[in-house]
Amino acid sequence: MNDTINLLLNHRSIRSYLDKPLTEEQISIIVQSAQAAATSSYVQAYSIIGIKDQEIKDKLAELSGDQAYVAKNGHFFVFCMDLHRLELAAEIEGELTAEIEQSLNSTEMFMIGLIDTGLAAQNAAVAAESMGLGICYIGGLRNKLHEVSSLLGTPNRVIPLFGLSVGYPTNLSDTKPRLPIANVYHEDRYNPNPDQLKEQLHQYDRTISDYYSARTNGARNDRWTESMSKQLQRPKRLYLKQFLKENKIPLD
Structure with a gap:
């Protein structure tokens, strides 16, 4: 095995970090690595918001379910699906036609945005880990997206999907066995x-x-099937369909 494969196979979520901020160079490398990910038809349907303001971090931690590692880390990234940029591109080239609106509202474009954002984030995660940093994905941002979007000032067609806490680990947790x-x-x-x-x-x-x-x-x-069954018995974030509609993503 080479170093890259060893890095991937040794991934673990890190939830405790030293009180040491990332350098501007590290942040830039992580973002550039995210941008180097594959993207459907060169659409690049995502944006990344880096959070340095401690008050904003603290509020995001609260909105995510009081997760301390959202507030205490070396840097916090919010990965957003971004179809707003495509709307601006269409405006530059002329009026927003019915066909363009249909494309922007399509389930296919929604899926492109999700996939592009996920690919970019995973590139960012691997880049961070290759520098000896730890990472943890934060899906809890979707608990209260109205408040998160207001806090971050995201316009219509921009959806904060998840966060990524990055920092210097204080300890390494065990890697969890994956499915066979x-x-x-x-x-x-x-x-x-x-x-x-x-x-x-x-x-x-x-x-x-x-x-x-x-x-x-x-x-x-715990057994895995037991944990999954319990999760499925507690439906989560059922407001999201309405939230997407309110943000001009009606999924035609």
């Missing part, structure tokens, strides 16, 4: 055998249960 490859990787066609897939999940449950038990000295032994 056979449950994720299918050749030629999706494996239609539910019994086989379930047996693989049973095996994974044992792996995860052993992982938590060892990590907590027996205080916790």
Whole structure:
């Protein structure tokens, strides 16, 4: 294995950082690395907001569910799907036609924005980790997007999707075992055998249960399927469809 593969395979979420800000050079490298990611049809449908103001960090931490590592880190990035820039491009080239509006409102363009933003963020994460920094994705920003958008001043068609806390780790957590490859990787066609897939999940449950038990000295032994089932019983952020509509992303 080479250094890049070792870096990827040793990823873990870091939630505790030294009180040491990133340098401007580090921030620039992380953003440039994000921009180097693949993008559908050169659309580049994302923007990144770097948060230095501690009051804004503190408020974002509160809105994200009082997650301390949103407020205390070396730098905090907010990754936004950005279709507003495309609207401006259309205005530069002439009026916003019905066809352009249809394109901007399409589910396909929404998916392009999500995918572009995710690819850019993962490039940023790998770049940060390659510099010895730790990272943690923050989906909790979507808990209260009206407040987050107001705080960050995002216009219509710009949706803050998640945050990325970056900093110097105070300690390294263990890497979590992932699903077995056979449950994720299918050749030629999706494996239609539910019994086989379930047996693989049973095996994974044992792996995860052993992982938590060892990590907590027996205080916790969650199974993966148990955790996922409990999550699904608590629907989250059901307001998002209406929020998207209010921000001129009606998903035609």
